[in-house]
Amino acid sequence: MSDFWDFIQYLLNPRWIFFYFGNTALFILLAIVFAETACFIGFFLPGDSLLFTAGIFGENLCKNFYNVPFFIIILIVAFFAILGNIQGYWLGYKSGELLYRKKDSFFFKKKHLIIAKLFYNKYKATALIMSRFLPLFRTFSPIIAGAIRMNFRKFMIYNVIGAISWTFSIMLAGHYLDKNFPKLKNHLEWIVLLIVFTTTFPVFFKLIKSNKKKSNKKKSNKKKLLI
Template identity: 30%
Template sequence: MNATWLLSTYGTFGILLCIFAETGLPVFGFFLPGDTLLVPAGLLCSSPARSGPHLTLLPVLLCAAVGTITGAQLGFWTGRRAGRATLARLENPRLHAGVRRAELLLVRYGHARAVALGRFIPVVRTVLNPVAGALGVPLRTFTLWQMIGGLAWSQSLILGSCWLGNSVRHPDAYGRCPRTLT
């Protein structure tokens, strides 16, 4: 899935759907471009970016926030309801490796820090939510820390790339080959 195509076709709604699916649907979510979608979205919010769709910053921030929070809650409830039985039936080695990493993160750092820090690790971001539900992480702890981690992850990527896009002069010129080499 190409982030540029997704943003030009679906705009901010595509951000909401993609981030929701990445954080809430563990079987399909790790195929989706979370980080690689939020960075171009932030760049497209910057004022100098003119070669493609232009996005408005506030709706992008809101859609990313809603997608990441609601997706994580869905993943948690999926893990709480279906739990280990579903994971045992799936034979995807990449998914099982992500589950092992998520479990180690929960044990090593404790529930609060693991849930918040797990948002910054690509495959763990997808599988940590249902694993937390399956392992019985308290709902209040999970909700608070997934909101803090999810907002820190999504908003920092968007705002950082928007700032970068506004800081670079003539960003459309980068990536083009010069006509002559001197």
Template identity: 30%
Template sequence: MHIEEWLQAIPPGWLCALVALVIGLESLGIPLPGEIVLVSAALLSAKGVVSPVWVGVCASAGAIIGDSIGYMIGRKGGKPLFERLGRRFPKHFGPKHIAKGEHYFHRFGVWAVFVGRFIALLRILAGPLAGALRMPYWKFLVANVLGGIVWACGTTAALFYLGQAADRWLKGFSWVGLAVAVLFGIGTTWFLKRRAASALDEGDLEGVVRGPVDV
């Protein structure tokens, strides 16, 4: 079952709570698909399954609280915490990931917390890493609150209006337009296959690879 279908089967109140929980756990350092859950919930709000306001509020709360808990964990555990996590979960907390996260913090300072909300790697590391690097909590809190609200509410609003626009467009899409789109897709596929076959016959593998980029 697709995640959107699974979420649609959950009552609206529990759905919002789940959004907050998953995003909160991801923000404190547990690698979970927080952004996927938020996107799916926002698209469901465009279908009237759940209120977009509550999706944005719960996602913001989860992001802010989760990052704050992650900050406290990182401040208490320090860098040795990441060394232990790196040995157990090298895919998410390996030395390269931590080094890249520290680079962002040393280069951008408190902005790394704000911008990190929009970057998959930093969304997991931002809170714990800010604590381990002893960033002043008040600076972290301001960036955390602003980043969480902008990311959660902005994503929800954008996908809500985009989903509604797409729904109206599909309802007004005529069968003639659909037929034209299908024929265009078939024609494009046939042309690309002929071009690839011709290039292979001539031994021009580079042309096959470069072709779509040139277009």
């Protein structure tokens, strides 16, 4: 059992993935990108940091995959991101209502689903694009889109835009920053933490603020009724 948790811990370390798996690192990357949105347990996977690290090790990925241009690597990753969202959509479409009645477990917390739904209600269909850059929301947004029976054609438009903008922006950022600042690899952990913080904090802050406004409105309405 300890070996399993050790493997999970290593799996959350992007640097380890690229050093340990070597020639097969791209396939691990594709599997993680797909799983992150294909099922509700994918929220803990390191999507952003993994893409950024993939950009840094882009040349190695190209060499280990028939020497294709880095542009093709990004397109392949985007394709698997799109597939993951489609799977997440159908998961929500088939069992969305059941998920709200599902008991909490280590891999599933109902509160994550509710937070993502609040985010989706606030930003509507564009949440599918925005959520690509936000851990947790990235996993649950396609599930919620399926649960509310969002038009599949409309879903696919936002799905493709979100996947392409996410993969290209983060992987190219890692790729070109490494070219200009080769010592970037030595401080990868801090950069990853900065990425997670800057993308997650503003959204959580807005959601908490909007929830406080709603609760204050309810309190004021109750006072008016009492008066």
